[in-house]
Amino acid sequence: MSAEFDIAETLDVKGASCPMPVVKTKSAIDDLDAGAVLEVLATDPGSMSDLDGWADGTAGVELLGQEEGDDVYKHYVRKTE
Template sequence: MSSEYDIAETLDVKGASCPMPVVKTKGAIDDLAEGEVLEVLATDPGSMSDIDGWASGTGGVELVDQSEGDDVYKHYVRKTE
């Protein structure tokens, strides 16, 4: 899947539970340049709705895609400003 996006950085938050995946995602996205995509790898099923809700309610980021497989939830977040 990563071939679909120009991934600037991968953030591994496997084993972390709410709210840490969102907190760490916010910190990592702040370090990216506009247009870059952050790949987030999580094991918390709640991260699917948490990261979606955070991206929807936060200016400057866009949730590009999410997927689930092998007990790992992948999130792709683009910095838009």
């Protein structure tokens, strides 16, 4: 999936559990320019629904996709404004 767009930054939140993946993602996305894509690497299975729900209810961000790997969940978030 990552080949579909240019990743501006990768955020590693492996080992963190709810709500930290969302908190750290929000902080990281705030520092990016509009149009930039943030890749988030997490080990918390709950991050799949947590980040989806956060992006759905947050203006200025778009969840482009999610991947479930062996032990790592990858999330791709674009800052839209």
